[in-house]
Structure formats: C-alpha cells, structure tokens
Amino acid sequence: MEYVQLLNEKSADITLPLASVCSCKVTARVKAQNSIEFKIQNYKTERHEFGKIPINKCINDLFGIRIFLREPLTFDEVYSFIEDTYPNRYRCIDSSKFDYKAVHLYFKENNQSFPWELQIWNMCDMDSNVPSVNLMGAFDADKTLGIVSFVVEGYQSDEVGTILDDEYDIAVRTGYHCAPYIHDYLGDKPYHGTIRIGIGQFNTKEDIDALIKALESL
DSSP states (O other): OOOHHHHHHHHHHHHHHHHHHTSEEEEEOOOHHHHHHHHHHHHSSGGGGTTOOOOOOOHHHEEEEEEEEEOOHHHHHHHHHHHHHHHTSSSEEEOOOOTBBEEEEOOOOTTOOOOOOEEEEEEHHHHSSSSEEEESSSSTTTTTTEEEEETTTTSSSHHHHHHHHHHHHHEEEOOOOTTHHHHHHOOOOGGTTTEEEEEOTTHHHHHHHHHHHHTTTT
C-alpha cells in the first residue's frame, strides 16, 4: 500500500508534464485500496492456482493514465508510431469494442514490477466511450418491485458481472434469466442479456451507493 500511496502523491507529477508535452487532456487514476484487497484475496483461490501466478498478473492495472487526443489517430497510426519509436518494447493493443474506441498500452520495467496502463482516446470518441447505464423495460418507481435489469454500453453483461464480483464483491445475475425470447424484444442480444439486481430486506442504502460507485468507475 506504500506503493499505492506513492502513486497517489506522484500522479500529478506524471500527468502535468505529459499534458504539456502532447498538448492534450490527461487524467490518471490509482486502483482503490478495497479493490486491491479483494483482488489479493481472490488471487489466493484455486482460480489463480492458490497464489502461484505472479501477483503483478493479478493486479495488472494498479496505475492508469488516459490521454485525450484533439487530432484523432487510428490504431494503426498509434501502433506504427510506438513500434517505430520503441520497437518490440511495449504491448500495444486495439481495445475497441462496441461503441468503445481506444488504444491501450502497457508499461512494465521488469517481470517483478507492476504494469502501468496507458489509454489513448480520441476526443471525438469521448461521449461514446464513457459507459452509460440503460434500464430495460418500462420503469415506474411507484409500480416497480426491488428488481432492476440494465445494460452498460461498451460491455457484455457477463463482463460487468465479473468486474462487480472480482473487484467490488457485489453479486448480480447476468444473461437471459431463463427467458431468452423476451431479449429479442428488449434488443439486448448484443450485450448477451442484461445485468439484474435484486434488492432484499437486508440491503442498505450503503449497498446501493456502492453499486452506483462501482458502475461509475467502469
């Protein structure tokens, strides 16, 4: 956690010079402590061979930087620049999916260090890249029970369920919920169904706030 504290303290020292050099908007984020702790606990399970997999592969996005380009570039243009300038040094991938369009780069000093993630967005894609939550079906707060289905732009529903479970310890149901034909009507097949939350008598306002905060972080 000392490393996380250092990243929080130094993130401005990294982003401000970068913004002045490339003349673009730059933001940074450090993974939250509760998310790190949950990943470590999950890392010690059978899914990750009880801790035999290197920890830096489990926590592979500890620090992230996002650059917003005013003059748009394609993935091929970014990839060519990176390879010409730093041949075979950094992993550069096209992470575009659905409405989300971005290039992701990963920096790692050695096999013992934690990788940093650099996301490159075109400013013109900013609105479509920010995930939006769409409620499914007719929604009337006065007539609705404690069950809500929704989709998140840019994600398949099982991806959202995995993120909520792995990083925030929030359990939801995802998929077609034993009623596949209604999803043709709802039009959520591109998302592989919906995310469904159920509110019970033991849930608190804090639980709902935690879910909203988790969705906002996507």
